[in-house]
Amino acid sequence: MFCYQCEQTAKGTGCTRGGVCGKDPQTAASQDVLLHVTKGISMYAHRARQLGASDHDIDVFVLEALFSTVTNVDFDPQRLRAMIDRAVELRAKAKALYEDACAKTGKTPEELSGPATWTPAEDVGGLLAQAAEIGVESRRARLGEDIAGLQELVTYGLKGVAAYADHAQILGQENDEVYAFFHDALDFLTKDDPSIDELLGMALKVGEVNLQVMGLLDAANTGAYGDPVPTQVRIEPVRGKAIVVSGHDLKDLEELLKQTEGKGINVYTHGEMLPAHGYPGLKKYPHLAGNYGGAWQDQQKEFDAFPGAILMTTNCIQKPRDGYRDRIFTSGLVAWPGVRHIPDRDFTPVIEAALAAEGFTEDGPDRHITVGFGHSAVLGVADKVIEAVKSGAIRHFFLVGGCDGAKPGRNYCSQLAQAVPDDCIILTLACGKYRFNKLDFGDIGGIPRLLDIGQCNDAYSAIQIAMALAQAFATDVNSLPLSLILSWYEQKAVCILLSLLHLGIRNIRLGPSLPAFVTPQVLNVLVEKFSIMPITTPEDDLKAILG
Ligand code: SF4
Ligand code: SF4
Numbered sequence: 001m002f003c004y005q006c007e008q009t010a011k012g013t014g015c016t017r018g019g020v021c022g023k024d025p026q027t028a029a030s031q032d033v034l035l036h037v038t039k040g041i042s043m044y045a046h047r048a049r050q051l052g053a054s055d056h057d058i059d060v061f062v063l064e065a066l067f068s069t070v071t072n073v074d075f076d077p078q079r080l081r082a083m084i085d086r087a088v089e090l091r092a093k094a095k096a097l098y099e100d101a102c103a104k105t106g107k108t109p110e111e112l113s114g115p116a117t118w119t120p121a122e123d124v125g126g127l128l129a130q131a132a133e134i135g136v137e138s139r140r141a142r143l144g145e146d147i148a149g150l151q152e153l154v155t156y157g158l159k160g161v162a163a164y165a166d167h168a169q170i171l172g173q174e175n176d177e178v179y180a181f182f183h184d185a186l187d188f189l190t191k192d193d194p195s196i197d198e199l200l201g202m203a204l205k206v207g208e209v210n211l212q213v214m215g216l217l218d219a220a221n222t223g224a225y226g227d228p229v230p231t232q233v234r235i236e237p238v239r240g241k242a243i244v245v246s247g248h249d250l251k252d253l254e255e256l257l258k259q260t261e262g263k264g265i266n267v268y269t270h271g272e273m274l275p276a277h278g279y280p281g282l283k284k285y286p287h288l289a290g291n292y293g294g295a296w297q298d299q300q301k302e303f304d305a306f307p308g309a310i311l312m313t314t315n316c317i318q319k320p321r322d323g324y325r326d327r328i329f330t331s332g333l334v335a336w337p338g339v340r341h342i343p344d345r346d347f348t349p350v351i352e353a354a355l356a357a358e359g360f361t362e363d364g365p366d367r368h369i370t371v372g373f374g375h376s377a378v379l380g381v382a383d384k385v386i387e388a389v390k391s392g393a394i395r396h397f398f399l400v401g402g403c404d405g406a407k408p409g410r411n412y413c414s415q416l417a418q419a420v421p422d423d424c425i426i427l428t429l430a431c432g433k434y435r436f437n438k439l440d441f442g443d444i445g446g447i448p449r450l451l452d453i454g455q456c457n458d459a460y461s462a463i464q465i466a467m468a469l470a471q472a473f474a475t476d477v478n479s480l481p482l483s484l485i486l487s488w489y490e491q492k493a494v495c496i497l498l499s500l501l502h503l504g505i506r507n508i509r510l511g512p513s514l515p516a517f518v519t520p521q522v523l524n525v526l527v528e529k530f531s532i533m534p535i536t537t538p539e540d541d542l543k544a545i546l547g
Contacts, residue, residue: 001025002016002137003015004516006489033131037087037120039114040116041061041091042062045094046184047109048094058094067163073315118134154189159495162182175213185206203501204502206495207500234290234368237266238289238363242266242267242354242357243310243350244311246271247314251345252311257288266289275452275455295404297316297405299317307358308353308354308357310327310329312334313334320336327353329353331343379468382468393444394423398420399429402488403490404434
């Protein structure tokens with residue numbers, strides 16, 4: 001196997017014998033094969049759409065297939081096998097759709113090859129051999145490191161966008177242009193002779209479409225649950241039976257809250273579910289009791305100690321320990337071999353497991369943090385913020401956030417946040433916030449110094465806030481007293497970075513290490529065009545930013 005799609009990739013170059021994440025070679029091969037057949041679907045779907053024909057099952061499946069290959073989502077070769085078989089069926093459907101559209105419009109269908117006609121092996125040995133033929137390493141050997149690396153940049157960006165588009169469509173927000181772009185971009189990735197400029201152009205287009213998709217997801221979340229409002233969240237347990245919900249899928253959380261009403265079970269958020277507490281449509285449930293634990297990489301220890309049931313919605317899952325294997329459940333696209341999966345939002349088995357477990361035997365201390373500073377809440381006090389900047393009470397804004405991870409060096413974020421001077425505001429989002437979100441940062445004239453904007457996709461909110469401030473000061477985002485420090489781990493962070501680059505935002509600091517798929521030549525281009533830079537030390541970066 002070869003995989004270098006996330007930040008924790010082995011030796012900073014690539015996982016080859018097994019994934020640092022726990023992905024085994026069979027799972028890795030299954031994901032490579034699924035991606036390849038999905039490109040084949042898109043080759044037909046792209047051409048069919050150009051002739052006015054599309055199919056909703058195909059559109060949604062392409063999102064799900066890409067999302068299933070994101071880091072820490074699907075570790076189950078059996079589930080992936082079923083998806084490969086479905087992909088082959090849908091490729092035939094897409095081919096028929098294209099040929100039918102050609103017949104109706106008097107065109108001669110193109111004879112497609114490559115992923116359009118390729119047949120996945122039935123057995124594990126065959127899949128492993130095929131993955132080696134179609135995988136990154138063979139393309140690196142054939143096309144060179146730069147081209148293959150840029151193809152992967154586009155691919156990983158698409159995977160991240162697919163995750164957001166899938167969440168949005170679950171809540172009823174879809175856009176035909178977005179589906180068309182997925183097919184167009186995956187078709188583009190089947191070309192063997194793209195130039196560096198074409199690939200960079202496509203990467204920025206991924207960023208552009210991601211902005212649109214994060215907007216769709218924002219509309220989906222706020223449409224379903226209202227605009228987030230600043231909300232105090234308990235971070236210690238309360239006595240009683242308990243379920244903890246992790247991942248990003250708010251619909252799963254809502255359904256679980258409905259199904260646990262009146263059952264004497266407290267529901268806790270974990271990881272990226274924390275922002276759920278800010279949504280009026282979710283915080284109204286009195287048994288949404290608080291937040292438990294921290295970011296995804298601490299889950300094994302935290303779930304082991306949790307005296308109730310655990311529901312893992314979309315990423316990031318780690319190998320469950322024996323201590324909680326019989327009380328952890330997955331939903332959506334998440335899968336781990338042997339872990340019970342809830343395919344239909346009937347959470348009865350989760351509730352039964354929670355009732356059978358001991359629950360918390362006593363209340364923890366009274367400790368709270370505040371969440372819910374989405375664009376609506378922050379822009380609601382924009383006058384106050386602008387006045388504070390004009391008067392000099394606020395000197396600078398730092399956006400410190402992104403994905404967290406297990407590698408050493410990630411304490412950079414907590415050190416930086418604590419070293420930020422008292423006259424500066426810290427905006428944060430995604431699970432990287434757990435490095436510092438339980439510290440007291442105080443306020444500036446009533447404006448909290450730490451503003452938790454939400455999940456990683458709420459980067460959309462951060463962008464709206466930055467653009468509104470730029471408008472208020474009659475300038476552009478690059479001229480604002482704002483610095484972006486992003487920690488990245490997996491492919492959603494890649495698409496967010498591409499969105500920021502598409503917007504022309506410069507001087508982004510990226511860490512804890514740069515992506516292995518970005519070659520020195522490509523990095524030079526990014527530095528030249530966008531002044532992107534790696535993080536150094538909190539002290540040196542603060543000095544460089546504030547002078
Ligand atoms: S997802 Fe990351 S850790 Fe897992 S195999 Fe790929 S590069 Fe390695
Ligand atoms: S923000 Fe990224 S690393 Fe964190 S839980 Fe979400 S997908 Fe995983």
